[in-house]
Amino acid sequence: MNLDLRTVNVTRYITPLREGGSLPALAEADDDFKYVLKFRGAGHGVKALIAEFLGGQIAKQLGLPVPELVFANLDEAFGRTEADEEIQDLLKFSQGLNLGLHYLSGSITYDAAANDCEALLASKIVWLDAFITNVDRTFKNTNLLIWKKELWLIDHGASFYFHHSWTNWEKTALTPFAFIKDHVLLPKASKLEQANQECIAILNDNILKEIVNQIPEDWLQWEDQTITPLEIKNVYFQFLSLRLKNAELFLKQAQDARTTLI
Template sequence: MPRPTLRTVCAHRYVTPLREGGSLPAIIEADDQGLYVLKFRGAGQGPKALIAELVCGELARVAGLAVPEIVLVELEAELARTEPDPEIQDLIRASAGLNLALDYLPGSVTFDPLADQPAADIASAIVWHDAFVTNVDRTPRNSNLLMWHRRLWLIDHGAALYFHHSWDGHLDRAASPFALVRDHVLLPFAAALPEADQRMREAITPQAIADIVALIPDAWLDEPEVFADHAAHRQAYADYLTRRLAASHVFVEEAIRARSQLR
């Protein structure tokens, strides 16, 4: 399998904010004439949210799940001059440099668990993925799932990988069960979790993890007080995810237990 790569585009025009997101993501037009949903490095949790978007999105992709194309976006502070909203002006200026965006899916609609009932294999794979990356943001209130061309698409992984907000003992936490899986919007449909565990472990190998972590730009690795260099910082992500992969039975058993308690 070829190593994953990311394209880099330049933001050409700020189109509109998506105010349903807490960090004010926006639709932008890039210099390739494409429309993208931009995630600002100057918003919310800063570069850590972008790292989570990149790593989790590409892990899902390598496992065969549908994720909009992820691109790196160069954003010029000058783009703020054409925006009348002071909050957006400040956000653009604070995010000058390298950001992240997902391909905009025109006509997509938010997943509705009452109207859209995914197959057990797809639901189980997504539940497995979110337990693996400790994604707390796939609940009925905010599923971060889109229906587009009759397929489920995964978006918005910025709240995942929450271990990287505190590196103390992060490898010990890699084998945690992720009890919050009980709130996963797709858990009622995830009737094939053991089978998903085998499939996902075959797709998300330690080498795939290393290749994806290698995509994290230097500009987002800003913790010199913790890591000697960028290579050590990336290696910490790879070590955590590899250890968590090896302990997948822990979070799979937790998901099975949580599903057995649904009523």
């Protein structure tokens, strides 16, 4: 599967999407498509973009339905005419490479009470979120859309929470991930063992390294760290590799949480 991302230039800021703390926005690019834009100048900065990128690319590799991801370049002149000072500052601090998700026009938020999800798909999504330590995808904030009668995954920016402190990542890699008990699809995830077998059969160190190596160097210049971009990439890779090799830890946590739930 081709994991390369296209790069587009943002041509028009359409409207902010006031959901969450990252201030994403609907924007148009020079390919005439609309994207939900995630900004490097928002709350968690480039680390949220890295989490979004890694989560989306891993989901794509697993064959899960995610909107196309693109690198989105923001020119320094962009946003100077924006009247809202908060948005103008956001655009100013987001010059350079950002991340966009193809806008699913007409989509609606997934409702666990009203929308169904096939058991194996639900199980794979639960597995993915446990693997990448995604604290979202709860009943309160599903980060799932229904578009053209199909389920789509969005917003992986809250994954890889270890990178906000960047300490003891090995311990986090081996955590069973207790937050999985709050997952919106856990009640429907009755095929977790099958999902685990299929996912670990697809992923391997070569694929994980290829994905991690695609993180733009521009996103790895961290003022709060003395380690190099190459060293940062290596930590992400080692985290994913170690977690994959010990998948039974978070698989059992999810299975136990589901048993308690139902």
